[in-house]
Amino acid sequence: MSPASGGWESALREHGYRVTPQRQLVLEAVEVLRHGTPEEILAEVQRHASGVNLSTIYRTLEVLESVGLVTHAHIGHGAPTYHAVDEHPHIHLVCDACGDVTSVPAGVANPFVDALYLDYGFRTDIAHVSVHGRCRACLADGAGNNADTVRG
């Protein structure tokens, strides 16, 4: 389902959308950058077509997401990041101390996902989850400190 494979075109058409250069460019950009904010995707797209506008990126991502070609996740306080759906499903571990983002296979969450379904009837879109906490490096570094607790 990469732009090269052509499946993306049918995905669009089957939902009544048109196939445009911008949509291909955005999809390619999302695949090249494995994680990308709209802003970053714009920059990547503009390497090939400088005329493309930010609002087109937003509108295109919405379309691509609605036909199932990309997904987004909210990583921090800022802009969301988009991924191609052919990426392995993964979960973002966001370190609140250093801001680092690690991706881990979605499988680690299986027991959790299953429990949510059994106990609450909730079907989890696990790739959309982002998990906050402290990464290994920061735990080692500041052994139990809370970086954001320190005043200026």
Add this chain to the structure above:
Amino acid sequence: MSPASGGWESALREHGYRVTPQRQLVLEAVEVLRHGTPEEILAEVQRHASGVNLSTIYRTLEVLESVGLVTHAHIGHGAPTYHAVDEHPHIHLVCDACGDVTSVPAGVANPFVDALYLDYGFRTDIAHVSVHGRCRACLADGAGNNADTVRG
């Protein structure tokens, strides 16, 4: 550690912050509303003190969070929601179809949290997690439909 108990005052002072009416009001508001966006917290605070400004809410929430009296979580695309820390730790299940938010005890995530720590050395702040997917009602309703896939 509710405003009534007085622990909040020491929490502030021990971190070098001053005790002010606004900080008490915000803390109380966060406890009254079990989930609250800055905007909602402002409204609650203004029921008691109409002069308080939104920027004070933001600055105060940041302070209260840094001393461990409140936490926030990102529930959807919009504003974050804040909770008092004396609430039972919980996870938000956000239904992407109907927008409903359910809280479930953080305990369901224990196996997941443990796995992240064992496998990746990552210490998860579980109360900060928000989980997206489809709630029971929407699964029953639209049996497998994707609400946001339908065009206008």
Add this chain to the structure above:
DNA sequence: GTATATGCAAAGGGTTTGCACGGTT
């Protein structure tokens, strides 16, 4: 040819910041 998609520019929501005044310690 017609409806959809794009570019542009302006507006909108949410959040942060500079500054002077007022309150806490």
Add this chain to the structure above:
DNA sequence: AACCGTGCAAACCCTTTGCATATAC
């Protein structure tokens, strides 16, 4: 008295929207 905290207003980032033009079908 000294410094921190607050209110106010402006600035900022991210995202959405209206409209005229260009494009895919």
